[in-house]
Every structure is written in structure tokens, then in C-alpha cells.
Amino acid sequence: MRSLTKRLGDVIPLPALVVPEPAVTFTITPEALSRAGEPDNAEVRVELTDADGLGAEGYRLEITAAGVTLRAAEPAGVFWGVQTLRQLAAGDGVLPGGVIEDRPRFAYRAAMIDLARHFFTVDEIKAHLDLLVGFKINHLHLHLTDDQGWRLEIPGWPRLTEVGGGPGTGCDGAGPGFLTLADYAEVVAYAADRFVTVVPEIDMPGHVNAALVAYPELTADGQPVAPRVDAEVGYSSLVAGKEETYAFVEAVLKTVADATPGPYLHIGGDECLNTSPEDYRAFLSRVLPLPGKYGKRAIGWHEIAAADLPEGTVVQYWRPEEQDANVNAAASAGRAVIMSPADRTYLDMKYDADTPLGLDWAGLVPVRRAYDWDPAARLPGVTEEALLGVAAPLWSETLRSVADVQFLTFPRLPAVAEVGWSRQDARDWESFRERVALFGPRWAAAGVAYFRAPEIDWPAN
Numbered sequence: 001m002r003s004l005t006k007r008l009g010d011v012i013p014l015p016a017l018v019v020p021e022p023a024v025t026f027t028i029t030p031e032a033l034s035r036a037g038e039p040d041n042a043e044v045r046v047e048l049t050d051a052d053g054l055g056a057e058g059y060r061l062e063i064t065a066a067g068v069t070l071r072a073a074e075p076a077g078v079f080w081g082v083q084t085l086r087q088l089a090a091g092d093g094v095l096p097g098g099v100i101e102d103r104p105r106f107a108y109r110a111a112m113i114d115l116a117r118h119f120f121t122v123d124e125i126k127a128h129l130d131l132l133v134g135f136k137i138n139h140l141h142l143h144l145t146d147d148q149g150w151r152l153e154i155p156g157w158p159r160l161t162e163v164g165g166g167p168g169t170g171c172d173g174a175g176p177g178f179l180t181l182a183d184y185a186e187v188v189a190y191a192a193d194r195f196v197t198v199v200p201e202i203d204m205p206g207h208v209n210a211a212l213v214a215y216p217e218l219t220a221d222g223q224p225v226a227p228r229v230d231a232e233v234g235y236s237s238l239v240a241g242k243e244e245t246y247a248f249v250e251a252v253l254k255t256v257a258d259a260t261p262g263p264y265l266h267i268g269g270d271e272c273l274n275t276s277p278e279d280y281r282a283f284l285s286r287v288l289p290l291p292g293k294y295g296k297r298a299i300g301w302h303e304i305a306a307a308d309l310p311e312g313t314v315v316q317y318w319r320p321e322e323q324d325a326n327v328n329a330a331a332s333a334g335r336a337v338i339m340s341p342a343d344r345t346y347l348d349m350k351y352d353a354d355t356p357l358g359l360d361w362a363g364l365v366p367v368r369r370a371y372d373w374d375p376a377a378r379l380p381g382v383t384e385e386a387l388l389g390v391a392a393p394l395w396s397e398t399l400r401s402v403a404d405v406q407f408l409t410f411p412r413l414p415a416v417a418e419v420g421w422s423r424q425d426a427r428d429w430e431s432f433r434e435r436v437a438l439f440g441p442r443w444a445a446a447g448v449a450y451f452r453a454p455e456i457d458w459p460a461n
């Protein structure tokens, strides 16, 4: 283990440019740091200026013996600069001197949490978000509906949450609960205060058993179906040939669009194994235009690339396979792609064979696998220009607590966050390995149940 002398570049994600001034330090107080952005703060001077060409999220930090100057073109840049300062100040408040100039590689850097297989409360979501933004994650994708539960109130359709969010829902019946629209607004506002955009997902036409249980008129024969709390996928489907389907879908998507200030509406589209390919395309031809009708951009899991994609539609690649002809064609036609290959970014995959939680259908994902890949080289034909960004989904079939969430998220989320923010040619596993070790004692002090991955030389907590 190397010595614990602080270095200016000891930041995750790695900044674009680091010019240390090793003879200089400045000691900051926690109070001054929490007031960064306030005009009377003598220790941290903030300047909003686009003189440096820092872009929507970039920032410039100059740390001298006299104090800190933080410059950005937009408030989001100030916020990310403060996250960098927080990491540098951790422990003793001593900031190493020098200059950092930083901006992200990708505009979309997301973490997803699955509230359907196990519900997490507003306070739990907020606390999780606070840990994510430290790594400059700027989108929070909420997987709100699935076979085992429906987690967002939809006025006019009360049984969705009365039944789909009630007792006995979630995997093993262990994760009941739902967000009222007021709760959802609270999460959205809390995220917005941290420059994070909420991306709501209503999964369809598959992964809908909870909706079918609540409203049997949506099933093929109108007969009730039984609730399910197992972890199987691919058995439920909305009916493409029924008008009731579209009345339901439009009511739901309009509600969610109205409640969501961010630009995206995720319509799922994954694993429709019980929908014929013709029905799948017919369904999407009616549903994919709806986000646009309500002022949003549609995102779907990459199976949607089998359908005609309206301009502006975003495709989220999630499978571990090495190529996908439809995604390739969509990218060539100018559709943006988000990279979430399960064998790299799925936080619910086990780290190793002994990991007590998680799944392994996409293989084991130790920290190095989550770190050591290039999103622009993942799918042949899907290059940098086609990429909107990177996302790390956390599916919750095996999760039962916040500690479970933290165990699978840390330290892999920081790895994916660096993939999304930092320049590919500057990234290096050995460097990440050293930098992430510094977070062990910080997470321990904050009560974060991170995994002490054996790949990393963690200091004693």
C-alpha cells in the first residue's frame, strides 16, 4: 500500500486535467465546503463564467495557499467541482495545491434502481442518491413497474398501487410499498437540487403481471391472473390487439410525463418472450410516439431496436452478447445509445462465486470487469458519436435492505461512473485500484456497507 500523502489526482472519476503544485496545500473547514457557492465565502470563491469553455458540466479548480477558486459555466459544473473538493478534503480538510480542469466524456451517466422487485422508501432513495452524486452520476433511472410490483400512483387506476404496491408484493413478497405522486415529486426535486435528472421507467409490453393482476380487463381473455413473486421473466404481456391496452398505456405515460420535468420517459420493452414479434412491433408503433406527444424522449431497452424508432428515441443496450444487428442499425440511423452491458455494468451480478447476494446469469462481475472496458468499443459499429452515455442498473430480486444495495453498488458504481466521465486514454485499472482504496475508510465512517473486494488493497477501516 502506498503512503497516505494526499495527491491532487486522487479523485473518482479521474479528472480530465490535473496539474499538481506539490509544495502547496490549503486547509479547508467543513463549514466553508458546505457553503461553497455562497458569495461571502472567502475560502472557496465561485465564479460562474463561460470564459474557459468548460461546457454544461465542466469546472476548473485552483487550489493555492490562499484558498480555492472554483470556476464553471453552469451551476452543475460548480456542483461537480464541489464533489471533487469534498473527496480531496476527506479526513483532515487538507487540499493538495494545483489546478484541475475537468469535464465529462458523456452527458448521460446513470444509476438505476429497481423498486418493483423490492421497494425502497423516499428516504432510502435520497440517501442512496447522496452517495451516487459524489461520483458525478447525473441521471437516476427508477424501474417503477414489473411482474412483482407496481410502485407509482396513477390517478384513475388506483388498483395498480393498492394491489401492485400492497402487502406481499416484490420478490418473495418481501418488498411492498409504492410512491405517491407527492413522493415521486419529492424524489424528483431532491435529485434536481443535486443536478440529477430522474428517468422513470414503466416497463411494457412485457414485465406487466402486477398491472394484469390489478386490472384483468387488460388480459387477453379478460380473466384474472394470479400475482407472482418469483424471479422468472418473459411470461406476461399487454395485448397488442386490444384498445383497452392503449387507453391504459396512454393514461399511465401521460401521468408520468406530467410528473417528470426531465426529458426522458423509459418504456422498457425488454424480454417480451410472450409477445409475438408482430405484436411487439405493432404495440411499439403505437406506444413509442407517446413520450413525444407528451414532450419527452422515449428510451427503451435495446429490444425496441427491432421496431421502427421515431427520431429521438434512445436505445439502452443491456445484453452481454458481443454484437446486436438491430442496435447497430439503429445507431447507423442516428439513434442514440446508452451502454449497460450486463457483463460490465449490472450491479446485481455477483462479484465472485462466494458473493451472498445477486445473480450470475451474465457471469461474475468483479470490480476490474466493471472498470476495464470502453463503451465506444463494446458493440462493433456503435461508436463514440452514437453514445449518449453509460448506465449501471441495480435489479433487486435478491435485495432486502439498504445494506444489500450498498454492498453491490460500492465499489462497482464508482468504476462505472469513471467509465462514463473520464477520458478513455487516461483511465487505468492500477490507478483506479489505488484511488478507490481511499474510499474504504470513508464509507466505513459513513456506515456504508461496501464490499471489501479482494482485488483492492483496502486500508484498515
Ligand code: NGO
Pocket: 233, 270, 271, 301, 318, 346, 348, 359, 395, 396, 397
Ligand atoms: C434483465 C431483465 C430484468 C432482470 C435483470 C436481472 C433487463 C433489461 N431485463 O435486464 O428483468 O431483473 O436482467 O439481472
